[in-house]
Amino acid sequence: MAEDAATRPLPEADEASKPFFDGAMLGKLMLMKCADCGAMRIPSRQHCDVCLSANTDWVEASGRGVVRTFGVMHRQYHPAFTVPYNLAFVELEEGPRIVTNIVGIGDADIRVGMPVVVDWERHEDVAVPNFRPA
Amino acid sequence: MPHPARGATAITGLGITPMGRIFGKSATELAADAVREAIQDSGLKKSEIDGLLINAGITGSTGHGINLSLQNYLGLQDLRLLNHMNAAGSTAAQMVQYASLAIAAGMATNVVCVFADAPLVEGKSTGAAYGGPARPSRPKGMAALYAHAGFYGANTSYALATRRHMDLYGTNHDQLGAVAVAERAWATMNPRAQMREPMTLADYHASRWIIEPLHLLDCCLVSNGAVAVIVSAADRAADLAQPPVYVWGMGQGHPGDPLRAGSNWETESGAKIAAQTAFGMAGLGPQDITCCELYDCYTYTVVVTLEDYGFCKKGEGGPFVQDGKLGPGGSLPTNTGGGELSGYYMWGMTPLSEAVIQGRGQGGERQVKNDAILCTGNGGTLSYHGALILSPHRS
Ligand SMILES: [Zn+2]
Numbered sequence: 001m002a003e004d005a006a007t008r009p010l011p012e013a014d015e016a017s018k019p020f021f022d023g024a025m026l027g028k029l030m031l032m033k034c035a036d037c038g039a040m041r042i043p044s045r046q047h048c049d050v051c052l053s054a055n056t057d058w059v060e061a062s063g064r065g066v067v068r069t070f071g072v073m074h075r076q077y078h079p080a081f082t083v084p085y086n087l088a089f090v091e092l093e094e095g096p097r098i099v100t101n102i103v104g105i106g107d108a109d110i111r112v113g114m115p116v117v118v119d120w121e122r123h124e125d126v127a128v129p130n131f132r133p134a
Numbered sequence: 135m136p137h138p139a140r141g142a143t144a145i146t147g148l149g150i151t152p153m154g155r156i157f158g159k160s161a162t163e164l165a166a167d168a169v170r171e172a173i174q175d176s177g178l179k180k181s182e183i184d185g186l187l188i189n190a191g192i193t194g195s196t197g198h199g200i201n202l203s204l205q206n207y208l209g210l211q212d213l214r215l216l217n218h219m220n221a222a223g224s225t226a227a228q229m230v231q232y233a234s235l236a237i238a239a240g241m242a243t244n245v246v247c248v249f250a251d252a253p254l255v256e257g258k259s260t261g262a263a264y265g266g267p268a269r270p271s272r273p274k275g276m277a278a279l280y281a282h283a284g285f286y287g288a289n290t291s292y293a294l295a296t297r298r299h300m301d302l303y304g305t306n307h308d309q310l311g312a313v314a315v316a317e318r319a320w321a322t323m324n325p326r327a328q329m330r331e332p333m334t335l336a337d338y339h340a341s342r343w344i345i346e347p348l349h350l351l352d353c354c355l356v357s358n359g360a361v362a363v364i365v366s367a368a369d370r371a372a373d374l375a376q377p378p379v380y381v382w383g384m385g386q387g388h389p390g391d392p393l394r395a396g397s398n399w400e401t402e403s404g405a406k407i408a409a410q411t412a413f414g415m416a417g418l419g420p421q422d423i424t425c426c427e428l429y430d431c432y433t434y435t436v437v438v439t440l441e442d443y444g445f446c447k448k449g450e451g452g453p454f455v456q457d458g459k460l461g462p463g464g465s466l467p468t469n470t471g472g473g474e475l476s477g478y479y480m481w482g483m484t485p486l487s488e489a490v491i492q493g494r495g496q497g498g499e500r501q502v503k504n505d506a507i508l509c510t511g512n513g514g515t516l517s518y519h520g521a522l523i524l525s526p527h528r529s
Contacts, residue, residue, distance in 0.1 A: 009271060011278030020276065042393050044276050049394060069301070069400055071293035074343035075261065077286045084346075087283045089294060095395025099283050112301035128282055 007080040010126055016044035019058045024127040029061040029118050031094060040094045063118035064134060065092040072107045090116055090131050104132035137415045141528045143234040144371035144378035146244070147176030147364030148490045153478035154328040156358045157256045161193045162207055164360035165200045165250035169208055172362040177375030178244055183364070185215030185242035187229040191251025191481055192263070194220065200250045215242040222513020223429055224386065224404075225249070226361075226482025227520030231384045233365035243367060249483040250360035263356045288431065289353060291515035293345040296434040298400035300347060302449065305437065307347070309452035311338035313433040314351045314475055316461030321472025323462070323500035328355050329476040352433045354474035361483035363490060368528055379493030382506065383418065383523030385411030392515065401449075403435075404519030405442035405510065412521040413443075416506070420444045423523075424505045425492055426460075426468040427485035429512035430475050436460070436468065439510060467502040482511030482520065493526050 013021035020043045023030035032041050034048035035055035047054050070088035073081070086107045089097045102110050103119055116131040149171030151164050159167070165188075173180055186208070190199025202218050215236050219225050229247035236242045253263040273281040285291075299305050315335055321327035333351070341351040371378035387407025392399035413419055420443050430436045437451035445466065446454040460468035471477045471488035478484060489509040491497050504526055511520040 008284070009273050009278065009281040011276075011282055012272040012274050014275040017275040040395065042276065049391060069294045069298040071290060071297055071348075072343075072346040073284055073286070073290070074345060075286075075289070078284070081284045084343075085284055087285055087290065087294075089393075097393045097395075097397075099279050099285055101283050112298060128279065 010123055011128060012126065020044060021126060023060065024120065024129065027120055029063045029129055030058050031061045031096065033057045033059045040096055042096045042098055062093045065090040065116055065131065067102065067110060067112055067114045067116055068097055069112055070102065070110050086110060098129065101130050102132065103130045136417060136529065139238060140382050140415055140417065141380045142368055143237050143365055144368050144380045145230065145363050145490050146366040146371045146374045146376060146378055147172035147178065148487060149175060149362040150326060150487055151359045153326055153357045153359040155254055161190065161198060161200050161250040161252045162204060164252060164358065165204055165248050166208060168250065168360035168362040169246055169248055172246065172364050175376060176364050178364065182244050183210060183246055184213055185233060185236060185245030186210055186213055187233060187245060187247045188218045189220060189225040189229060189249045191249060192253045193251050215245055221518045223431065223481045224511035224513045224518040224520035226486045227509065227511040227522050228386065230363065230365055230381065230522055231520065234381050234384065237365065237367050243370065245365045246362055247365060248360065248362040249480055251480065252358040254356055254358045260356045288515065289344050289348060292432045292434060293348045295400040295515060296347050296432065299434065299438065302401060303452065305452035307339065308335065309456045310352055310433040311335045312456045312458060313436045313460065314338050316458060317430065317469045317473045318476045319461045320470045320500055321476035324471045324477055327472040327477040328357065329472065348432060354431045355479045357479040359478060359480060361480045361487050363486060377494045377526060379490050380525050380528050381522060382525050383412035383416030385409065385521040387519040388517065399516060401438060403438050403442050403512065403516035405439050408519045408521040409443045412523050416523040418506055418523060422506050423508045425470065425502050425507045426466060427489040427507060427509045428469060429482060429485055429510050430469055430473040431512065433475065435512055438516065439512065443508065470497060470500050470502060485509050485511065489524050493524050495526065
């Protein structure tokens with residue numbers, strides 16, 4: 001995983017997502033929290049999707065969650081991806097879901113509902129949140 | 135007291151171009167072929183067309199899709215209604231809805247609704263057409279997590295939706311395969327269908343994985359082509375060339391962001407909301423539907439749509455379809471032209487075109503007896519839903 005990941009398209013922060021990627025470099029999974037109603041959301045929209053407030057705090061998530069659902073890709077669209085590989089939505093303990101890859105487990109052993117914890121994939125100037133069985 | 139909109143409009147014209155790996159015509163040229171055929175089919179004069187609703191397919195995101203300039207290409211003058219609409223796969227049903235509303239309000243009398251797409255390029259694979267644009271080496275912002283994870287378009291998101299239904303309810307590949315097999319059986323009787331070779335459940339199981347849990351034969355086709363329909367006031371429809379197909383019910387449903395806390399986007403589609411509105415307008419329930427023409431981008435879409443319309447309970451869609459009731463001779467004929475899986479992929483125009491053919495009684499050897507046809511459109515990943523209930527009877 002780490003070997004082919006090195007050549008996958010690596011994210012680059014934009015202005016709106018900078019707190020997320022800055023947190024990632026420190027091993028912190030950052031979410032946006034509405035300063036008015038408290039709703040949590042995946043970055044980086046500027047308005048709360050519950051109350052539409054634009055007053056936002058950034059907070060560190062626990063990094064724990066469960067596999068909401070997953071798939072195993074067999075079609076190669078990009079040379080850096082060795083097929084098959086898994087991809088998943090993880091439902092964070094705080095509620096929102098995030099797209100990721102599950103690491104540290106064979107694709108055939110992944111289950112919906114499986115508890116997972118963030119596992120940072122670190123590169124020189126960016127870190128990406130994968131998840132592994134908790 | 136019936137709903138005032140029930141039976142107020144009808145589909146009076148239908149034009150369908152050749153489908154599939156059709157090369158040498160732009161989306162605009164395909165659209166013009168379909169519109170010409172629909173006008174001729176209806177018996178209307180071109181000068182009687184006073185509304186035009188346009189939906190570009192995937193080609194619309196490349197800059198080569200049909201757009202408002204189609205009015206000028208078609209030489210339509212002094213229109214009273216014009217728009218370029220996009221609610222993804224639900225657009226075709228929605229175009230008929232907005233046309234019907236405009237006609238009922240006296241804003242227009244005969245409205246052409248047209249879809250055209252030309253994503254297939256000669257010499258390039260079908261898979262390349264919907265894989266999305268090439269990825270930059272450093273994609274920006276949060277969306278970059280999708281690129282990094284290797285997430286590629288609708289195949290990926292529908293695989294994830296299907297997986298959750300399978301896990302929660304025990305839905306299995308024999309059941310998903312039953313949808314594909316039933317639709318192929320219908321397609322063998324449709325001269326327009328792209329896939330007319332008979333297919334067995336074993337063929338389905340043997341087809342390669344695209345992204346587990348989706349086999350190749352769980353996934354829709356990709357097509358170049360165009361479809362146009364004409365919506366007219368019911369009073370006008372009675373004098374025209376074709377048997378009218380009346381609009382009895384209309385509804386939409388759009389559940390919202392799948393990433394928000396609490397969303398059940400994988401297993402509860404917009405059909406749940408649309409069903410209430412459309413059945414309410416028609417004064418019908420699922421037990422009254424004689425034939426379904428459902429948006430079937432994937433086999434699973436059919437399963438979840440049937441559940442959300444109440445043909446069976448949530449979670450029971452797998453066993454519901456497994457007995458073959460969707461196929462020829464079954465108790466709930468569904469996607470009688472082969473659908474998007476085996477017929478042709480014209481977004482929501484695939485179910486709509488077949489619903490018109492069936493409603494007119496022009497289905498040939500695949501014709502089923504019809505009183506009320508449920509015709510659906512679905513877009514995004516179960517995100518956008520449009521419903522029509524159509525009938526050969528005015529009331
Ligand atoms: Zn809020």
